[in-house]
Structure formats: structure tokens, C-alpha cells
Amino acid sequence: xxxxxxxxxxxxxxxxxxxxxxxxxxxxxxxxxxxxxxxxxxxxxxxxxxxxxxxxxxxxxxxxxxxxxxxxxxxxxxxxxxxxxxxxxxxxxxxxxxxxxxxxxxxxxxxxxxxxxxxxxxxxxxxxxxxxxxxxxxxxxxxxxxxxxxxxxxxxxxxxxxxxxxxxxxxxxxxxxxxxxxxxxxxxxxxxxxxxxxxxxxxxxxxxxxxxxxxxxxxxxxxxxxxxxxxxxxxxxxxxxxxxxxxxxxxxxxxxxxxxxxxxxxxxxxxxxxxxxxxxxx
Ligand SMILES: C[C@](O)(CO)[C@H](O)COP(=O)(O)OP(=O)(O)OC[C@H]1O[C@@H](n2ccc(N)nc2=O)[C@H](O)[C@@H]1O
Ligand SMILES: Nc1ncnc2c1ncn2[C@@H]1O[C@H](COP(=O)(O)OP(=O)(O)OP(=O)(O)O)[C@@H](O)[C@H]1O
Numbered sequence: 001x002x003x004x005x006x007x008x009x010x011x012x013x014x015x016x017x018x019x020x021x022x023x024x025x026x027x028x029x030x031x032x033x034x035x036x037x038x039x040x041x042x043x044x045x046x047x048x049x050x051x052x053x054x055x056x057x058x059x060x061x062x063x064x065x066x067x068x069x070x071x072x073x074x075x076x077x078x079x080x081x082x083x084x085x086x087x088x089x090x091x092x093x094x095x096x097x098x099x100x101x102x103x104x105x106x107x108x109x110x111x112x113x114x115x116x117x118x119x120x121x122x123x124x125x126x127x128x129x130x131x132x133x134x135x136x137x138x139x140x141x142x143x144x145x146x147x148x149x150x151x152x153x154x155x156x157x158x159x160x161x162x163x164x165x166x167x168x169x170x171x172x173x174x175x176x177x178x179x180x181x182x183x184x185x186x187x188x189x190x191x192x193x194x195x196x197x198x199x200x201x202x203x204x205x206x207x208x209x210x211x212x213x214x215x216x217x218x219x220x221x222x223x224x225x226x227x228x229x230x231x232x233x234x235x236x237x238x239x240x241x242x243x244x245x246x247x248x249x250x251x252x253x254x255x256x257x258x259x260x261x262x263x264x265x266x267x268x269x270x271x272x273x274x275x276x277x278x279x280x281x282x
Contacts, residue, residue: 002046004116004280007039008108009272010099010265011139012165012233012240015202017189026135026151027180030191030202034145034160036167036265037272040093040105042068044112047084050076054087058095067102067133071109074129079119094261096173098234100136107140108273115277127153136234143271147194158194162267163242166249168224169261170216170237179235182209210236220260227252242267 013031020028047053052072054063063069068087075081087109093101110126113119121129123141130137135152144157179185186205210232211218217237224230228241243249249264256262 002116004044004112006042006044006108006112006276006280007272008042008093008101008104008140009039009268010036010093010101010104010167011136012036012099012267013204014160014231015197016204016206016234017192017202018185018187018205019189019191021187022151025181027187028150029148029152030189031148031152032146032158032160032194032197032202033139033148034162035143035268035271036099036165036263037268038093038167038263038265039272040101040108041090042105042108042112043088043090044109044116045086046116047086048082049084050082051084052076052087053085054089056089058089058091067106068109070133071106071130072113074132075110075113075117075119075121075126078125078129079114079117079121081117081119083117085113085116094169094238096175097169097238098174098176098232098236099167099238100140100234103130103134103136104140104273106130106133106137110137110141111273111277115280140271140273143274145269149191156194159269160267162269163244164246164249165240165242165265165267166224166228166252167238167240167263167265168220168256169263170214170220170239171260172214172216172237174210174214174217174236176235179206179209179213182213184212185209204232206235207232223256227255
């Protein structure tokens with residue numbers, strides 16, 4: 001087996017509280033991650049000469065900084081393998097949207113190449129490696145909807161409802177680093193429990209800063225709130241609402257301006273990546 005095709009699904013942060021800031025500037029968070037059944041797709045082909053080649057180049061992202069290439073090199077170093085890969089990335093998820101596309105591509109690369117190269121690292125080892133690439137990578141490696149603390153790496157798997165979501169992509173790219181460095185960000189929300197979230201819900205502490213800085217997000221939020229309780233994922237820009245079925249989500253989608261990029265997707269407690277990998281194992 002020398003080739004493998006795998007999804008790199010999106011995630012939502014169903015709420016996001018910022019509970020503190022560490023000495024290194026990273027923020028302590030509480031969040032609930034759930035996966036979506038919309039994905040980028042990665043095609044891997046084994047190479048015996050150790051080279052990592054990625055196509056096509058993403059606009060504004062040099063190949064060597066692409067998280068796919070960085071993840072592949074990291075796994076090469078960690079495992080000592082002499083193998084390489086040709087990787088093709090079919091990008092479907094909007095970048096800088098808070099749905100974790102880059103982090104998910106990195107996690108799919110770690111798991112895909114671990115399988116193809118037979119490097120035998122455990123999910124825990126891959127999650128530790130992934131954390132070097134981004135705070136969101138470990139949850140994509142572990143592949144279970146999760147309550148998260150720390151910088152997002154202390155994960156407790158959860159079983160939650162799996163509604164349909166309407167995802168709306170405002171026409172702007174939000175930089176995560178920019179939002180976390182804004183002095184107006186609330187950083188002292190008291191920690192809550194999962195039970196408290198289930199009973200009272202939670203908010204996204206980044207939302208006020210993002211809507212102040214990006215009028216596209218503010219306007220889209222006002223629009224979507226006419227039809228459902230609109231929330232923001234991560235540091236934005238994507239907004240979402242939950243619906244009991246696909247049909248209800250489609251109805252609202254049809255009423256939004258055709259100029260807005262939208263997705264209707266199902267919430268998943270098990271990552272589509274892990275479902276696909278389990279199939280590949282047989
Ligand atoms: C906001 C979330 O999307 C919630 O899931 C993630 O925590 C962000 O994860 P990510 O995109 O993988 O973020 P990283 O690539 O690790 O960090 C981007 C930048 O955001 C800031 N950052 C990120 C995560 C965090 N817990 N505290 C931070 O202050 C840091 O300035 C960092 O330089
Ligand atoms: N494979 C990749 N896909 C997308 N972005 C990448 C990739 N590799 C590197 N990047 C860089 O990472 C940045 C963030 O991309 P990403 O799509 O993960 O943002 P995001 O959805 O806001 O992430 P998060 O929710 O984790 O904050 C991009 O703007 C890009 O510069």
C-alpha cells in the first residue's frame with residue numbers, strides 16, 4: 001500500500017472562553033470542539049527518496065510554511081524514517097475562518113504518513129508533535145469531540161448533540177494572533193464546568209474584538225441573527241447557527257445573499273478522518 005486519500009475536516013468552537021494568559025503570551029482557554037463533515041482532501045503517495053513534495057501551492061502560503069509540509073518534516077524527524085511523500089492538497093475550507101483548516105491538514109498529514117510510512121507512533125505521541133504546529137492540531141489528531149482547556153490541548157472527549165449547522169463565511173480573513181494580542185480582549189472569564197455549559201451555554205470572548213475590527217463579521221452576524229442564534233467559531237471569521245435537520249439549515253441558507261459563501265454541514269462527535277482511517281486499516 002503506497003497511496004492514501006484522507007479528509008481533513010473542519011471544526012467548530014461551540015463556545016470559547018479566555019480564562020487567562022500564560023507567561024509566554026499564549027492564552028488559557030475553555031472551549032468545546034465538534035467536527036464537521038466538510039473537509040479538505042489530502043492525497044498521499046509514498047516516495048523512497050525522503051523528499052516531501054506538496055502541490056498545489058496555496059495563495060500566500062509558501063510551500064515550506066504550509067502546515068502539511070511542516071507536519072511531514074516533523075514526523076520524519078521524530079520517527080527517523082528515510083521515506084518521503086508526494087502530497088496533493090485539495091483545499092475546500094476557507095483559510096483564516098476559525099474552522100481550523102490548516103491545523104486539520106497538519107493532523108491528517110501526521111496520521112496519514114504515520115500509516116503510510118508504518119512509523120507506528122501512537123495518537124498521544126502524534127498529538128504532542130502536533131501541538132508544536134498549532135494549538136488546534138491535537139484535537140484533530142485525537143479525533144473526538146472534546147471539552148478543551150489549557151491552550152486547547154487538554155482534551156476530554158464528550159458526547160454531545162450532533163445538529164446540522166449553517167456556516168457563513170464573512171468576506172474577510174481574521175488573523176488569530178491579531179485578535180489574541182488586542183488589548184481589549186476579555187482575558188479573565190471564570191472557568192466553568194461542562195455541566196454548567198450544558199445548562200447555561202457559553203459565549204465567545206473573542207467576538208466583541210472581532211466585530212469591532214471587522215465590519216464584515218459584524219454585518220454578517222446581524223444578518224444571521226435574524227434567522228437563528230448566530231455564534232462565531234474560534235477567532236472568526238466564520239459564523240454559524242444550529243438546526244435540527246439539514247432541511248431547516250438549507251431554508252435559511254436560501255434566504256441569505258448569494259454573494260455570501262455558506263456551507264451546510266453535520267456536526268460529528270467522531271472525526272471523519274478517523275472513520276476513513278479505520279476503513280483503510282482493513
Ligand atoms: C482560537 C482557536 O482556534 C480555538 O480553537 C485556537 O486556540 C487557535 O489555534 P491555532 O490556530 O492552532 O493557533 P496557533 O497557530 O497555535 O496560534 C496562533 C497565534 O494565536 C495566539 N494564541 C493561540 C492560541 C492560544 N491558546 N493563545 C494564543 O494566544 C498566539 O499569538 C499564536 O501566535
Ligand atoms: N495547509 C494550510 N491550510 C490553510 N492555512 C495554512 C496551511 N498551512 C499554513 N497555513 C497558514 O495558516 C493560516 C491559518 O489557517 P487556518 O485555515 O487554519 O485558519 P483558521 O481556520 O483561522 O484556524 P484556527 O481556527 O485554527 O485559528 C493561514 O492564513 C495560512 O497562512
